[in-house]
Amino acid sequence: MNKHYPHPILAREGWPFIAISLIVAIVVTALFGAWSIPLWIIAVFVVQFFRDPPREIPQAPKAILSPADGRIVVVEKAMDPYRKVEALKISVFMNVFNVHSNRSPVDGTIEHIEYNAGSFLNAALDKASKENERNAVLARLADGTQVTFVQIAGLVARRILCYAKVGDQLARGQRYGFIRFGSRVxxxxxxxAKARVTIGDKVSATETILAELA
Structure with missing residues (x-):
């Protein structure tokens, strides 16, 4: 485990939701006993959704790390809509049981951040990349390599959080955002770049290498 991960094991974004779900479950238990069981199930779900564990960071210098937990749904050549160049596109779909903390896949400087409002389609669909609410971070590595990573809201997700700003220096594995309740990156x-994952693979934020730069 990375002992220097500067965040609590339960994400701060979830503290109000966790507190409310536990308080409601406790109150209903006191008043109605066993009728509170569904509320305790909901509380457990909320706690697991907002977990944010530290991860071990691979040391391979040319590795591009997964920015999220989930399942690979796209590995293909596609147009980067933000830089207007052809690129290798790799997409990670997060369901409601995955960790939703987003972490930088590279060491680099943020050149631009672009937010687009949009729909809330199933994030596993290809058209979600163009039609859903999304937030793109355009980063440049020390050698000039350009990498774009995009947070995309999903069917249930209603809030994309990005804490990075233009000019920030991101380190691989650094937490830079969060998406609530099912989404995609x-x-x-x-x-x-050479892909190291295939469609259907399960990946872990930071620990899984998505690709390696030439």
């Missing part, structure tokens, strides 16, 4: 890489 697209990563656009140079065409020369």
């Amino acid at each position: 697209d990563v656009y890489l140079p065409l020369t």
Whole structure:
């Protein structure tokens, strides 16, 4: 485990939701006993959704790390809609049981951040990349390599949080955002990058290597 991860095991974004769900479950238990069981199930779900554990960071210098937990749904050549160049696109779909803390896949400087309002389609669909609410971070590595990673809201997700700002220096594995309740992250890489995952693979934020730069 990364002992230097500077965040609590339960994400701060979830503290109000966790507190409310536990208080309601406790009150209903006191008043109605066993009728509170469904509320305790909900409280357990809320706690597990907002977990935010530390992760071990791979040391491979050319590795592009997964920005999220989930399942690979896209590995293909596609147009990076933010840089207007062809790129290797790798997409990670997060369901409601995955950790939803987003972490930087690279060491780099943020050049631009672009937010777009949109729909809330199932994030596993290809058209979610273009039609859903989304927030793109465009980063440049020390050697000039450009990487784009995009937080995309899903069918249930209603809040994209991004704490990074233009000019910030991101480190691989650094927590930079959060998406509530099911979503997706697209990563656009140079065409020369070699994918290390395939569609259907389960990945872990920071610990899984998505691709390696040439």
